[in-house]
Amino acid sequence: MSSIPAEQHNQVFKTTPILISFLIAGFIGLFSETALNMALGDLIQVFSITPSDVQWLTTGYLLTLGILVPVSGLLMQWFTTRQLFIASLIFSIVGTLIAALAPTFGILLASRVVQAIGTALLLPLMFNTILLIFPIHKRGATMGLMGLVIMFAPAIGPTISGIVIENLSWHWIFWICLPFLFFALFFGIAYMQNVSTITKPKIDIFSIIFSTIGFGGIVYGFSSAGENGWGSTIVISTIVIGIIALVLFTLRQLKMEQPMINLSVFKYPMFTLGLLSVFITFMVILSSMILLPLYLQTGLALTAVTAGLVLLPGGILNGFMSPITGRIFDKYGPRGLVTPGFIIMIIMLWLLSNVTTETSIIMVVIMHTFLMIGVSLVMMPAQTNGLNQLPRHLYPDGTAIMNTLQQVSGAIGTAIAITIMSASQSTYLETVSNATDRAALTAGVQDAFIFGLILAIIGFIMSLFIRSARA
Template sequence: MSNTSHTQTEQAKIRPVPIAIALMIGAFIGLFSETALNMAFTNIMEQFQIEPHVVQWLTTGYLLVLGILVPISGLLLQWFTTRQLFIASLTFSIIGALIGAFAPSFELILLSRLVQAIGTALLLPLMTNVILLIFPPNKRGTVMGTMGLVIMCAPAVGPTLAGLLVDSWGWQSIFWMFIPVLLFTLIFGLIFMQNVSTITKPKIDIISISLSTIGFGGIVYGFSSAGEGAGSWGEINVLLPIIVGFVSLILFVIRQLKMEQPMLDLRVFKFPMFSISTLMVFICMMIILSSAILLPLYLKGGLLMTALAAGLVLLPGGFINGIMSPITGRLFDRFGPKYLVMPGFILTTVMTFLFTNISTDTSTITVIFMHAILFIGVAMIMMPSQTNGLNQLPKQNYPDGSAIMNTLSQIAGAIGTAVAVSIMAAGQAGYIAAASSNNPNVMPEALTAGVQNAFLFAFIASIIGLIVSFFVKRVKV
C-alpha cells in the first residue's frame, strides 16, 4: 500500500511539458545529424582522397548502429531510469560531435558518427516510451503530432542548413553547430527530466541480444551495401549479410516466443491495431526515405541544380509536413485514425504516381507542389498510425512496442533506400544503352528515367498501404 501511494504521489508531481521538450530537442539534433552530413560528402571525399562507396559508410555506419541498438532499447528501458538514459544519450551525442569537429582523418569522422548514433538509438525509443507514460490517451495524438514535427522537420531542414554551413565554414561547422544545442539540452534535461518509468530489471539473455544484433545488423548492412553502390544484389557482400540476418531473426523470434521473460515481447503483435499500424508505419517510412534519396538525385542530376538549390526546393515540403503533424495529432484525438490514414495514403499514392512521370522539363514549382502534397499525406499517416497502434498495448508493453516500431522504421529505411537506388540505377543504365551516343542530354535524361522507374516502387508500396488502411479501427482507451 505504501509503495502504491508513493508511486501515485510521484506521478502527481510529473511535469510532462518540460520533459517532452528536452526529449524532442535531443531527438531533433539526432535526426538532423542523420541527413545533415550528406551535403558534405563531396568535400570530405576531396579532403581525404576517398571513393564514394567509402564515404557512404558515414550513413551506413549510422544506420547500422541504430539497427543494432534500437531493438535492445526495450530491455534498457527496463534496466535504467529515465534520467540515466537521457544523460547517457546526450553524453554520447556530445562526445560524437566533439570527435567530428576535431577529426583529422576519415576514420575519426566515422567514429564520431558511430558514437552519435549510439546517442540517437538511446533517445528515440526513450522519447516514445516516456510520452506514452506521462500523457493521458486523450492527449497523446496532439503530443505525438508535435513529436512528428520534430521527427519530420529534422531530416527536411538538414540538407539545406548543412549546405549553407558547408559553403560558408566547411564541413566541421556541422559538428560545431551540434555542440551548444546539445549542451543546452543536457543542462535543461538535468533540471527538468524526471524518472517516469518502472525499473523491473528483467533477466539479460545474451543469446537473444546476439541474435538480435546479427539479425537486424545483417539486414541493415546488406540492404545498405546494395543501396550505396558497393555491390549489386547478386554479390556476396550483399546476399550473405541479408541471408544471415534473416536466419538470425527467425531464430530470435522463435526464442522470444518460448521465453517467459523475452528481451523483446513479440506477443504485442497479437493486438491487431498494433500490427496494422506497424505495417503502415513501415510502408510510410519506405516512401519517405526512398523519396528522400531519389528527389535530391533528380534535382541535381536531372534538373542540374546546385546542392543548396535542391535543398531549398525540398524545404517547403519538410516544413509543411512539420506544421501538419501537430494538426493531424489534434484531429486524431477528435476523430480517430481512419479519416486521416486513408486520405493520407490516397495523397501519397497520387503523388508517387505523378513522380513516375517527371522529366528534365518539369518545372521547379511543380516539384515543390508535388513534394509538399506527398508530405502532407505522410503527416496524415505516420503519427496517427503510431499512436493508435501503441494505444492498444498494455502499459507494461510500451517499451516493447516503441522499440519494435523504431527498429522496423530503420529496417524500412534501409530496404526502401536500397530498392529505390537499385531500380534507379537499372533504369538509368537501360536508358543509356538504348539512347543515341550523340545526345548531349543523355545523362540527365537517363538519371530522370531511372528516378521515374524507382518511384514506381514507392507507388506500389503506397497502394499496399492504402489497402491496409481500410482495416484501421480506433482503439478505445
C-alpha cells in the first residue's frame, strides 16, 4: 500500500487493487484491438466486402480514439474516477458483446466504435490515476507494469486469434474477452477509489468542436491515404481541415481562462521531449506491426499463424522488459535508457531495411526482438519522465495530450509506411524484368523501414537533451 502526501488530502489509497483493475481492463482492451487483425481475411469473405471496407474496423477505432481522448482531460475534472472507470468497462463490455453477436459488417463496425469509447475513457484515466496515487520515486516501476500490459497484449493478440480462427469462428475472439471484462468491472466496483479532484470547469462547445474536427480530420485523412492515395481530394481536404481546426483549437485554448486542454504543459521541456520521443517510437511500432506481417506472409510465404509466432518472442520480451526498465528508471533516471534504446532501434531498423526473400526466419525473430527491446527502453521511461515534470493540476492535460498524440502518430506512421511500401513496390514491378510479387513487396518493405530508421535517428538526437525530471 502507498499513502499520498499531505497536499493530496492525506488519503490512503489501496494502490494494488486499483492497479490490478486497470491492468486487467487495459490488457483485454488492447488485446481485442490487435487480435481482430488476423481475422480480417476471413471477414472479407464472410461479409463479401473489399479490403478497403474491412480496414474501417481499424480506422473507425483509431478515429474514435482520436476524437474522444482529447476530451478525457475535461471528463476527468467533471466525473469521479469510479464513474469513469465503470463507464469505460460498460462501453467495452457492450461493444464486445455486440461484436460477438454481429450478423452484418455494419453492426461489427458499430461495435468497434463502442469498444473504442471504452478504451478512450480508460487509457488517460489509467495514466492520470497512477500519477496521483504513486509517489514520484515509485512511478517508473508502476509505469513499467503498465508497459508490460500495453506491449504484451497486442503482441499475443495475433497469435491467440490465429489459433482461435483455425479451430473456431472469428466471433470467439470477442467471446473469450467478455469474462475478463466482467471480472475487471466487478473487481473495480469493489476496489476502485476516487482519486482525482472534481473542479467542473466550464465546458466550451467550440473547443470540443475544433478538437473533434482537428484530431478526427488528421486521423481520418492519414488512415484513408493508403486506400485512396495521397492525391485524393478526401485525403487532402480532411488533413487540411484538421490542421486548420487544430490551429483554431490552439488559439482558443491560449485565450481561455479555463481551457479544455491546458497547453501550458508545453512550457515544461522534459514533457515536450518525452512526448516527441513517444510520438516517434509509436510511429516506429505501428509501422513495423503492419510491415512485418506483410513481409512474413508475402515475402517469406509464411502462414498467418506462423507469422504471428515469429513476432511473439519480441512482443513478449518487450512486455517483460517494461517492469525492468521501470525499476532502472526509478534508480537512475531516463538518460541511460532512452539514448541506448534509440541506438538499438537504429541498428535493427537498418538491418530490417536490408531484408530479402531469402532472409531466415531466425534472423527476423532476432531483429524484431531487439527492436522491441529498444522500444521498451524508450517508451515508458520517456513518458514517465515527461509526466513527472508536470505539476499535479496539469496531470489530466498531460495524459490527455500524451494519449491523443499516440493515436495520431499511429495513424500517421502506418499511412506513411504503407504509402512508401506501395510506391516502391510499383516502381520495382515497372523497372525490374521478371519481377515477382514477393520480391516487389520485399523491396517496398525495405524502403518503408528506411522511413522508420530516419525517425529513430531523430529520436536519438532528441534523447541527448533528456534530463531527469522532478515536478
